[in-house]
Amino acid sequence: MRKLLMVAFVILNAKAAFAQEIKDPKATEVWEPEPKIVTPGTVGIAAPSADAIVLFDGTNLEEWTSVDKPDAPAEWTVSDGVVTVKKGAGNIQTKRSFADYQLHLEWRIPENITGEGQARGNSGLFLASTGPGDEGYEIQILDSYNNRTYSNGQAGAIYKQHIPLANANKKPGKWQTYDVVWTAPRFNDDGSLKSPARVTAFINGVLVQNNAELQGATVYIGKPSYKKHGPAPIKLQDHGDPSEPISFRNIWVREL
DSSP states (O other), X not given: OHHHHHHHHHHHHHHHHHXXXXXXXXXXXXXXXXXXXXXXXXXXXXOOOTTXXXXXXXSOOTTEEESSSTTSBOXXXXXXXEEEOOTTSOOEEESSOBSSEEEEEEEEOOTTOOOOTTSSSOEEEEEEEOSSSSOEEEEEEOOOSSOOOOGGGSTTSBTTTBOOSOBOOOOTTSEEEEEEEEEOOEEOTXXXXXXXXXXXXXXXXXXXXXXXXXXXSOOSSSOOOOOOOOSBOOEEOOOOOSSOOOEEEEEEEEEO
């Protein structure tokens, strides 16, 4: 009986320890290996193709809406051909929903950025926004030029799932590009997963995700999982970063 009680005690302690671990966001941080630093070549402004849907052309946010208030317009600041995160305005997402697509987006970390780690120009590109909070599938946006953080949380990472294949970031103040191919997950009628989401992504022309298979939607704490959904909006994140907010321009998508 004493042995059985000891075994039960060990099992319960192990379960308690595991439960405690998944409540800690640091439990899903991966710091090694660090992606190799690659200096990108010159990448010019990519004009949208004839069949592209232009999501932001520098003039207005007519294609976007507030995530918190879906019937309200997006409240980020548009000026001089760029859109900049407006602190406290919340995340914005496209009015249209998409399944598979090719996306082009350009983003800029302010030259006078302060902070370190995750508190340095933090935002995110959510390839499918599946709920009212931060639910979705995130590629991280962050100043990763000379700013160490956990590898699966730096720019180019599928947040807390896939480390980028390279660190091809430019200095703050320079425009950077994301080119992404998104294959949406498919689900059976009963809600079970039929085929997982996949992502191929380039930063500044350098491959950072190569047909990466996602384990589910992005979560900050715990492990990702899937919940049945169909075509979904594309979302940009207002992270609430206390440092200077980041800007975007030249955003377009091609449905596949």
